[in-house]
Amino acid sequence: MQEINSPQIVLTDPAQNITTILERKVEDSSNPVLYRVQKSPGNWQDVRATEFKAQVVKLAKGLMAAGIEPGDAVGIMSRTRFEWTLVDFAIWYAGAISVPVYETSSAAQAGWALSHSGAKAVIVEKDSNAETIEKARNLENADVDLSALEFMWVMDRGDLQILEQDAVDITDEQVEARRASRTLDDIATIVYTSGTTGRPKGCPISHGNFVRLSANTKLTIPEIANETNSTIIFLPLAHVLARLIQVLALDAGVVVGHSPNIKNLASDLDSFKPTMLLVVPRVFEKIFEGAVKKAEKGGKLNSTLFNRSIDVAIAWSKAKIAGNVPLKLEMQYRFYQKLVYSKLHNAMGGAVKFAVSGGGRLAPLLGHFYHAVGIQVVEGYGLTETTAPLAVGRIRDFAIGDVGTLIPGNSVRLAEDGELEVKGVGVILGYYNNPEEDQVAFTEDGWLRTGDFVRIDENNHLTIIGRKKEIIVTAGGKNVVPAPAEEHIRTSPLVSQAMLVGDEKPFISALITLDPEVLPDELEHLGLPRTLTPKEASTNPTVREAIQKFIDEANAFVSKAESIREFRITDKDFTEEEGHLTPSMKVRRPQVLQDFSSYIEDMYNRTRESMNERSEKFQAYRAERNEKYQAFKAESAEKLHEFGEKVQKYSPKNAKAIDDAETPIEETLDVDGETWVAVTDEDAAAAGLLGESKQVEQVVTGLPASEPLDEDSADFTEQPSAQPDASEAPADITVVEPVGSEKPSRAEHEVIVGQTSPATASMSLVPEGEDYASQRTEGQGDWVQVESTPADSKDANSKK
Template sequence: MSNVVEIDGRRAAYRAGKITITESMSIPWVMRNHAHDRAEQIVFERKSSINTWVPVTWRQFYAEVRALARGLLALGVEPNDHIAIMSHSRYEFALFDQATWAVGAQLIPIYETDSTDQARWIVKDSQCRMAIAETPQIRDVLAPLLPELDHFEAIHVVEENAVEKISAKGSLALDPEIDRRIDATTADDLATIIYTSGTTGLPKGARLTHRNLLHVAINGPLDDGLSRIIGGMQRSLLALPMAHVFARFICLMSMYSGNVTGFAPDAKNLVSDVQSFRPTYILAVPRIFEKIYNAADAKAGKGLKLKLFRHFAKVAIEYSRALDKPGGPSLALKAEHRLGERLVYSSIRSILGGNLRNSISGGAPLGARLGHFFRGVGINVYEGYGLTETSAPTSVNTPHFMRIGSVGPAYPGCYVSVDDDGEILGKGDHIFVGYNNNSEATAAAFTEDGWFRTGDLGEIDDDGFIFITGRKKELIVTAGGKNVAPAVLEDRLRGHPLISQVVVVGDQKPFIGALVTLDSEMLPGWLRNHGLPEMSASEASEDPQVLAAIDRAIKRANDSVSRAESIRKFRILPIDFTVANGYMTPSMKVKRASVIRDFNEEIERIYAAG
């Protein structure tokens, strides 16, 4: 069945959604109705101090939302006020999100790993009135902004009982005002601003409305195919940072669809949290699936057991690939797969709690090999695609429409097309309304006929499956789904006397790395000043003291960015980039694509040790 239509004179992938968001609908309006209709249904499970999962019903959750909303009113929070939040994913994040919407304000997320400089830009650009910090340490990151910014008044700390302290300030007399504000909020009112890194180094604030977020949160669970994965009475463990649009969308979608959601804020505890929570599905970035695979590999141990695991991992991949071929797996492959089920696959599923059968991957390309491995062991990973500006999903594979290697057909109610230059375009109620205080960037983000430019290159086949073939932008997206603007680090490092050029790498990789070239003119003086003999740039690229100096420079540059954006490993190249050798333009800009292509072997060495 084809999922291709014609719209605006363009060929586009499209699947109809079941619900059109009306003007009177908003997130707090929907959640108030759910709390009334599903009062005794469990909506969350919280992790206790003794690592057990404690159920929270809609009645309990919404009572806490209302109490916190009263407290925010008592603090003087007005409609359209902005409140920053800097926290890992946790129950209190969802609580503050709903309470802030209930009083007509907006929660502006900041990654918990961001530096003071990064937080300063977001708090200033979005004019945040106050902030919610998860820990005293995170409060210390935000504290320097209090005397600097007149509009920034206070920081409340979750782990210092911020919820209880704020809630205690309110009174039941404020309830009518909460309901008035909920009723006054419309679908096209602003819901949040999520900052996404740009090539200039300063993040751009994507303005998302209630219509944007409700469109994707409601139409997914109602889709005939997706409902088999994320329909009601499922259990989902949220392991992504809530500052990421994908996690925010997942939380809202799970609440709407009647699922139970748990939070796994620490990646180090992910496997144990999955085992104890026992999810039926997870939505995650590829890095999490890589961690799961690595955990299974590590659990196999050494010697014969390890060889056995790796052999049947290959069998799983071959079996899954054969499912997509005419005739399916051979009898011999089926028999070997059954043996793998008894010896290996069932134990892998037990690592994941035993109930996990479906998952959705987004944020970065998953890779066909991982997709086939998990399907081969009995866990379907449905790859999707989207950006902050598309409210997370714009396409996704489903049980009804699946093609491993693609990012699926269009998400319900979303249009996806390809421009003449190969750029993926999007249109629909999920597309953001523009960048905060940046009309120039907003205008550049859309075509003349109103389609959003994703910056990614791709193609759409005759059945409406979308394939991403590359990135039009220089923006790096790590395997963990983190957007990284290379210019921030490159500009800082080029100021070091030893360094001529830097190319930050890490697209679809587990961490950020860098290729560095030495300044041959500055090198002799630096060597003399450090009591070192003369040497060529090629020799210096392997000298321990030169390597240590570059390492110190990188560590200093890393102070300006979050840990996820920081350079973990680097390689010094034996040559410099010049116009003569074709690695720089006449205007002295590095030809990034040429460098990455010709020095791919050096890049792979950065990641060779994992």
């Protein structure tokens, strides 16, 4: 069992907690800027360490005065904004536990998190969030019990200010006592997994998980985690990765801003000008798609230049990483840097040097493209259960396509089936009040099963292959990892989401959703009316052709059995509101499979109908060809008998063998327009012509003896069951060669017309492109996979 251990390089005092990091900043004589708050569009105001602590203590007093005790759970339901961070630290200073709830959560989702954690209070951003909580109270759901929820405060109503005003009796010393009472072993937050399957599980993340992981990560990526950098957080703070980055930024001195509305992200980036970004892959995909769309709107020349710039970017990035950029490529890069890359870089604020991508795989194409733009994107890997990053790429050892090496303080090993198992400073000890899940998720010796298949190279770099629960197993037993193909298809500006399906099916297919935001522009680019609805566009041949191009490109990187044979474009996008996406934009596959089952059934039913129809056509065609074959066989046998005697006495005029025998011409015979001469049996035997099967074949077929069999002659020498030849078969029929057979030349396969080679096996018809292993016996819905090859190929057509 392969195992890697990376020891901690920073040891932490067990008596500390997350708030100790803030205390150190306050003690810094420079009183560093910790945050920038946007007071109005484009107007960012600095918040220094002492000011931030004062606000935190003030709110903590309010919570304590209201009755929040050490160890109480307090929910937070809000968009990503400065107040989210303020509330989080105030809860910790009060000795309590924060329970993040996604602002987009339904009543059932919010109710579950607050109920399961036993939350005593919840702080929400606005009235609509408060309404969601009230709905949760009234749910007729045995799993949701909010009887412990005593308080709900709404930020936008000014409830936090009222809390602060009511805290006159709480002293600074009382707050300090609460703050200092928490140790590294105490729970800091209970984060509920976004749950692509099943009920979300509560992950109790300790102060130690945050503090130790932050300290060791800081030394792992020093180019990013230092006081010269700044970042703007726009991912939900309910997500553990954003929470960890927030603690890491405070620890490393990175100045943080918040962007609550993704629609304003471009303007926020422009005014804030961050030097590093925290993203999920979908964000970079959307930015890239936006650039493609803008280029297309600029006309054919702009579009052509942009497409060329992508090729140059990828080539330059690969050469740069390898340490050898040819002069010509460098000149091309500089040309496009001025024309394309710099403009895109400026659109992201103009100062971004680094980005950390997590929450999913980033397509290598995008990694290389953004590298050329001027942004080194390092990918990280982790789970909610590992407090996010377990491994991360390094700037000093920059690579694209993997998630780097372990952060110190972590250990990994590969189970027999390739699943990654982990231990480490960020790994939780078990789920919150859920021993049943503990039994499933943890091994007997305490390792966490990640559910991910991972490859580890000789340099200990980790490459994520895919989620174990997302692996598709076809009816033929082929294991297919969907992520790479899905990632590539999503690079189409038309596409919002792509999800492969095919469990226990004969082949892989895909569900595709269109991006409603860019659809009108993309339709116009394709020469279609902008007014087409998503439903109309989903069946439009031009739209399907445009998406098929990306599917073909994705198929080029996988085997035939893994390739996408069918796809359907849905008439609506996957949404978080309908349960198709997690807040971090991951697809909830079970929900999609349920809600879009009609599309999936249609794909496979239509294919099965087509298979049956083609089978019927073939049976009729084979019967017709067999009748012709039997007639020709009888005619050929008669000719054989007639010419078999004559060929012993005749050879071609001027044939060298006969000349050498000095045989006089006794008589001539016209054979299919060719003059043959008569010889004696003795001379024919001396010349080696007596009984020559090659000559028999030449007489009957008119073919030179050295030529390979063609499709027509194959009817009579290779196909034992009167199998029709492919050249005359209907266009939608594929004639299959015997498994393991090769097409022999006539020199290798000397048989009289009508004789069957003993090596020939029985053959079957298959729908073109089916999974070979999926099915076996014709007539029982069983089919095999073959590759089509030219008629004169000597290679085996069958492929198992």
